[in-house]
Amino acid sequence: MPTDREIPLTRSNRGWLSVPEQRLIAWIAPLLPRWMSPDFLTALGFGASIVAFSAYVLSAGNSAWLWAVNAALIFNWFGDSLDGAVARRRGIERPRYGFFLDQSIDVLSQFLFAIGLGLSGFVHMEIAAIGLAGYLMMTAQSLLRAEVSRTFHLASAGFGLTEVRCLFLALNVAFYLKPPERFDVVGMSLGYGDVLGIVWIVANLGLYVVGMIGELGHLAREEPPAGKSR
Template identity: 35%
Template sequence: MANTTEARAGSIDRIQQNVLARGERRLLNWICPRLPLWVTPDRLTSFGIVGALMIFAGYAASGFGANWLWLAIAGYSIQWFGDSLDGSIARWRKIERPSFGYFIDHSCDGITTLLILAGIGFSPYVRLDVALVAMTGYLLLSIHAYLSVHVMGEMKLSYLAAGPTELRFVLIGLTIAMYGLGTGPGWFGAISGFDIFVGTVGLILIILFLVQTATVARRLASRAEQR
């Protein structure tokens, strides 16, 4: 008899409507058959965590010099490669481990989020409390996505036509702006433009969490009434 958790994890309806989804999928499908056999899903997951550590180090060290921000930018590319390909290569080679992969992948997503936003908060460009607002918003939305898997059988991978890949591009753009504009005084005294941007993104994520929670609650209530 199949394990119930395995069956549920394998039958998740993945909802991905971000702008770059189709192009990214074509690229991943092109890369998968060209990877050597020693490049395993577990190694790719570890590679993604290495990229997240590079991002953290680049931001945290940027107080010693703006050139450290290039380490963070390189880290985003490495983190994308590992995070996007670990599941793709498992599906391509038909060696999926649904429950294990689901657990490890999303656990690593939480660690990655912590490393990125803690690094941004430890940088001289964004206040730590503002970065924590953004982290709260992202993790709340992640919690919503994980709960939806179990109550709706749906994994929502994008919001407002944006997913993790689009968010990486936004963060790379933010990092380039940090490098170009520096840490000079902001228009609002102690609050810089970077603080406003990161804080606004965090608030948008929190609002999305509230809206999506209300939406799913209504759908569940409607299902209950129809029984």
């Protein structure tokens, strides 16, 4: 029987936008020129995250830079979503290399988005940083589940990176049209961006606990204690 390491890693995407997203990717991928290699697309996506970070910082002085953030988010999606599709279509995929590179770049990109958002002033840095920690917790759980189940889940409760990007797009438009006005809550000065950030943090914590309990229950049934039948 094959060991866990010999079982291929499969991908599962149950995000709310996964169906139209996959149709769009299937339409775009054949149209890309040969010089747009998977590594080029990965670099494009990461470069866009650097632009998003810079534009967030500049938006502290001029909110019009939020439109540059949104443009960068679109390019980030383009590079991050198409690199693997192009590799598979051209028959040049490198599963372990691609998986490691993609996840490493995603973590760096989300770090830049979160810190940039905190430096923009639209959300308190503390809340942006804790929100990033929540994202990293969910990422770690996805990787742990991939190790024990050989299925890499790209979304939790219908939310994957594409859905998160869409939330950021909408939030940036809201920030531009109506900059947050601070109000006092138990001695803290918060804006609606901070409140949404707190909701995001609580939701991620809840999803983490629910996912952990669910996966442990599944594994307990598959691996009962020694001496007990399944």
